[in-house]
Amino acid sequence: xxxxxxxTPVQRTYYYAYLFFCAxxxxxxxxxxxxxxPISFSVSPFxxxxxxxxxxxxxxxxxxxxxxxxxxGDCSADVVSSTVPCSKKWMIGTVNSFYIGIxxxxxxxxxxxxAALGLSRPHMPYKGLIMAILISPMIVPLIIxxxxxxxxxxxxxxxxxxxGVILAHVALATPFVVITVTATLVGFDMNMVKAxxxxxxxxxxxxxxxxxxxxxxxxxxGALFAFITSFDEVVxxxxxxxxxxxTIPKQMWAGxxxxxxxxxxxxxxxxxxxxxxxxxxxxxxxxxxxxxxxxKAR
Amino acid sequence: MxxxxxxxxxxxxxxVPLKQSLKKAERKNKLRAFLLVxxxxxxxxxxxxxxxxxxxxxxxxDSQINxxxxxxxxxYKKWDKEKDVLPPDEVYKALxxxxxxxxxxxxxxxxxxxxxxxxxxxxxxxxxxxxxxKAVKKDELPKNYKEFLISANDKWADPTFWYAxxxxxxxxxPIYYWNALDRTYDQDQNVVMQDEKRRIxxxxxxxxxxISVYVTIFCLILGFPVxxxxxxxxxxxxxLLMIFVLLPFWTSLLVRTTAWIxxxxxxxxxxxxxxxxxxxxDDGRLQLVYNETGTLIAMTQIxxxxxxxxxxxxxxxxxxxxxxxxQNLGAKPATAFWRVYLPQTIPGMSAGGLLVFVLAIGYFIxxxxxxxxxxxxxxxWIAYHLKTTLNWGLCAALGAIxxxxxxxxxxxxxxxxxxxxxxxx
Numbered sequence: 080x081x082x083x084x085x086x087t088p089v090q091r092t093y094y095y096a097y098l099f100f101c102a103x104x105x106x107x108x109x110x111x112x113x114x115x116x117p118i119s120f121s122v123s124p125f126x127x128x129x130x131x132x133x134x135x136x137x138x139x140x141x142x143x144x145x146x147x148x149x150x151x152g153d154c155s156a157d158v159v160s161s162t163v164p165c166s167k168k169w170m171i172g173t174v175n176s177f178y179i180g181i182x183x184x185x186x187x188x189x190x191x192x193x194a195a196l197g198l199s200r201p202h203m204p205y206k207g208l209i210m211a212i213l214i215s216p217m218i219v220p221l222i223i224x225x226x227x228x229x230x231x232x233x234x235x236x237x238x239x240x241x242x243g244v245i246l247a248h249v250a251l252a253t254p255f256v257v258i259t260v261t262a263t264l265v266g267f268d269m270n271m272v273k274a275x276x277x278x279x280x281x282x283x284x285x286x287x288x289x290x291x292x293x294x295x296x297x298x299x300x301g302a303l304f305a306f307i308t309s310f311d312e313v314v315x316x317x318x319x320x321x322x323x324x325x326t327i328p329k330q331m332w333a334g335x336x337x338x339x340x341x342x343x344x345x346x347x348x349x350x351x352x353x354x355x356x357x358x359x360x361x362x363x364x365x366x367x368x369x370x371x372x373x374x375k376a377r
Numbered sequence: 378m379x380x381x382x383x384x385x386x387x388x389x390x391x392x393v394p395l396k397q398s399l400k401k402a403e404r405k406n407k408l409r410a411f412l413l414v415x416x417x418x419x420x421x422x423x424x425x426x427x428x429x430x431x432x433x434x435x436x437x438x439d440s441q442i443n444x445x446x447x448x449x450x451x452x453y454k455k456w457d458k459e460k461d462v463l464p465p466d467e468v469y470k471a472l473x474x475x476x477x478x479x480x481x482x483x484x485x486x487x488x489x490x491x492x493x494x495x496x497x498x499x500x501x502x503x504x505x506x507x508x509x510x511k512a513v514k515k516d517e518l519p520k521n522y523k524e525f526l527i528s529a530n531d532k533w534a535d536p537t538f539w540y541a542x543x544x545x546x547x548x549x550x551p552i553y554y555w556n557a558l559d560r561t562y563d564q565d566q567n568v569v570m571q572d573e574k575r576r577i578x579x580x581x582x583x584x585x586x587x588i589s590v591y592v593t594i595f596c597l598i599l600g601f602p603v604x605x606x607x608x609x610x611x612x613x614x615x616x617l618l619m620i621f622v623l624l625p626f627w628t629s630l631l632v633r634t635t636a637w638i639x640x641x642x643x644x645x646x647x648x649x650x651x652x653x654x655x656x657x658x659d660d661g662r663l664q665l666v667y668n669e670t671g672t673l674i675a676m677t678q679i680x681x682x683x684x685x686x687x688x689x690x691x692x693x694x695x696x697x698x699x700x701x702x703x704q705n706l707g708a709k710p711a712t713a714f715w716r717v718y719l720p721q722t723i724p725g726m727s728a729g730g731l732l733v734f735v736l737a738i739g740y741f742i743x744x745x746x747x748x749x750x751x752x753x754x755x756x757x758w759i760a761y762h763l764k765t766t767l768n769w770g771l772c773a774a775l776g777a778i779x780x781x782x783x784x785x786x787x788x789x790x791x792x793x794x795x796x797x798x799x800x801x802x
Contacts, residue, residue, distance in 0.1 A: 090710065101606045104599045105621045107678060111636035112628060114646050118639060127644045190417040197413030202406040209414060216425050218787060220739020222756040223432070223776045224425070226763050230435055230773070231428035250425040253417060311629040314741055318763060331631045335638065335746055344639070347632040354627040358620070 112351055119146060119344035124162050126341055146341040163340040172330040179241065179326060180309040183248035187305040190249070191256025192298055196290075198257070199264040210257075217254035221314040224251070229318045239321035247315045252305035259304060263297025263368055296368035300361050307357055311350075429780070436773035439550040442487040446475050450546040456539075464539055469522040476502070477509045493552060493768070494562060495541040497532070505529045540566060553774035558582075578758065578775070585754040588672060588744075589737035593684075595677040596733045597726065600684035604725070607685070608692035626682040634746050637675040641666035641747070667749030675747050680736055684729035691725030724793065731790045735783055755779060 082094050122143040123129045131141025146163075148155070154165040194213060197203060216224065228247050229238060237243035271293075275285040291298075313328035320329060327346060334343040387395040443450060448471035456464040476484065484506075491498035508529035512519065519525035526533045544552060544562055555561060555568055559576040563569045570576065603622075607615045625633060640646045643662045651657040665671055695718065703713035741756030748754070755775060762772035 097602055098606075101603050104603045104681075105618065107599070108625050108681060109621050111633065111640050111678065112625060115632075115636045115639055125644070126639050126642070128646065128649060190420055194414045194417035197410045197415075200406070200410040200413075202403065203410040203414070204407050209418060212426065213414075213417060213421055216421065218735075218783070219429065220736075220741070220756065220779065220783065222739060222741040222759050223429070223780050226759055226772055226776045227428035227430075227432035228424075229763060230769065231431040234431070246424045250421060253421065257417070307627065311631070313631055318760075328629065328631050331635070332742075332746075335631070335635060339638075343635055347629075347635050350629045350632045354624065354629070358623055358627045362623075 115344045116348050116351070119341055119348045120144065121146075121341055124341065126339060126344060146345045149342050150345045163342060168325060168330050169327070169342065169346060172325045172327045175324060176310055176326040176328075179245055179248060179324070180306050183245050183252055183309040184302050184306040186245070186249045187252040187256050187309075188298060188302040191253045191301060191305070192260050192294075194253075195257050195260035195264060198261055199267070213257050214254045216250045221251075221312075225314045225318045228315065232319065238319050239324070241324055244316060244320050244324050247319055248309040248312060251312060251315070252308045255304035255308055256298075256301035259301035260294060260297045263294045263300075267293065293371055294368075296364040296371065300364045300368075303357050303361055307354070432773045433777050433780075434773075435769055436553050436777045437549040437551065438770070439490070439545060440548050441483070442490045442545050443548055445479055445483050445487040446472070446545075449475055450542075453539075453542060453546055458540075462536055463523070463534065466521070466523050469526050469533070473509060473519075473522045473526065476506050477513050489768075490770075491545065493556065493770070494544050495538070498538070498541075501530055501532050501538065505533070550770075553770040554778070556771050557774040557778055578755075581753070581755050581758060584669075585738055588669070588676070588752075588754065589734050591673055592676045592680060592737045593730050593734045595673070596681050596684040597730060599677070600681055600688055600729065601722075601726075604685045604688035604692055607689050608695075609697070622682050622685050625678070626686075630679065630742055633679050634675060634743050637671070637678070637747055638666055641671055641674065666747050667752070669748070669752045671747040671749065672744045672752035672754075675743050676737060676740060679743060680733045683732045683736060687728040687732065688722065688725040691722055691728075695721045727793050728790070731786055731793070735786045735790070739779060739783060 082091065086094065117132065118126055118128060120142050121127075121129055121132060122141055122145065129141055131138040134141070149163065149165050150169045152165075152167040152170045198206060198210060198213075203209075224247075228243075232238045232243045232247075237246070267290075271289055272285055275289045276282075280288065311328060313332055316324065316326050316329045317332065320326065327350075331343055331346060334340060389395055389398045391398075449468060452467040452471045453464060456468060484502075488499045488502055491502070505526060508525075512525070523533075532538055541562070543566060544550060552562070556571075557578055559571045559579045560568050561571050607618055607622075610618065638645075642648075643664065645666070647665065648657065648662045652659055652662065657663065665674070699717050699721070700713050703717040704710060708716065738754075739756065740754060741760065744752055744754045745757055745760075748757075756779075759772055759775050759779070762768045762775070
């Protein structure tokens, strides 16, 4: 939206002020994420830019991979520092996070896709009420969910177990699957289903051969949302998980609370990269889904 | 009449009336649709709705103590407070027996509950129990239970303790809700404010609302121009700039919170830049984190995408010709913006504003990590009672009140935008 050529100087000033303001907000949104990346390569055991890092020409002494080595559990002499403990915890957390995340994603995607298919049918009774119930885990603040689940799961001996954490994560993740897949099904041409059935395909075959390929991008997006929800979730694991269910967020939380160390920033950098990857994938999928359904790109 | 006509006129090939057959098919379709949703619905009800229900139940539940002192409470209910200053002898007898033969763990838990009503119960029951145990061991059951208990601890002759027991004799209690609002019972069973130094919750509720309002306003101020820019740029550029909004949205909450600690701490990036620029002296570094300021800054950045995205989707569809038409008709740019553009963005502002506000009042992680002592919100106390004091009734009551506030705002959100219009990315 360029400025018209007849703009007065006052308008020009306003326009540039507006652009400058927007630039500042974009910077505010993104700068913190990128500020942590260089610090994770620092040699210092504090989360700060050291003088050596800012010096010109760059001082190679100030940079190192020691905290990354610490993160992957390599506790050799050059890695260990008196203030920063070194353990296998980050790697155990990574394994657990993926384990919980993947199982929760599979269950959430299956249940969520089925529900979205049902909700998109014109005959669905009590649609509004059921949708409200299915979306509610996304709406209720996590701390309330955590408290309620802790009370309830304690009654049936599920706290401090993998099963409990996975069930909780599935409940939190399904709304994202339902929303994404329902959105994909809007504008889905039901005549194709009828065509398949009139040609003699059984419902299962219709689903896997006709519906599934068309809504697959939506399902995958939903699954990625579900995965990142479980992968980043910290409040539930704080209350419902014992040390055996240590996940990355739980370990990061402990790290920030107790031993502020650059290792946290190494993990944070990895997570930023992961989120860049997921964001790109979801965006590409969205475009593909729109193309598949014949919606013209905006 | 109509039925007769249609049934006699229209039959399917099987000879079934068409209307009936159609109804059957429709019912079948409905059932099929419902069967698809059913597994998830059941799952959510068991793993999510029931836990929330359990929490609401715990916020008023008083059955534990009623199980421990069931006889005492039954006898207590027969006490005519007008006639006798102290309860009848049967109450003392029942209490004696239940303290003597009750399960120790259960009594311990009941004592904790009793102390919520009135402090002093715990020590009173403990000293009395000791005397009772001694008597039972020596096999000397007292002839007069009332005298025995009063001699064990003279507080049993103090009617205020007996009056306080009146709050516990029912299976449900509102005490946790009163406690969550800094109120308690006095000796005459009136609801009164807590001691000055124990009033923490109302202050925290107000702070939670205050910070949520501030965060919403900041998000609106920062988000409005950005959404406007994104909505009016050609798609090529706006898609690119959209990454700046979506990337934080996709990044772990803990990563963003950690990033703000790095930015705001005393040796952090912002203080460093200010000192380097000479704006601050080296020992005049600002305390930006571990207080309310830190909570405000971090929460604003974290919730900003939730404001920008709804605003963007509304602004995207406002025709650009409206502003031009207004200016063409002689309105100054400011007037045109104020009278023509702004009113059309109200749905977006209310959607974004409500979303940010509702998310902010339930926030826990960020205030806990960057809030320090005075930046903590109500979520902190819910977690504290859940894990540290184990006062689950109070924890549940705080959660229930928060849930109630949220639901009111979501109801509003649903009225204005519709819950099923939530879009992601």
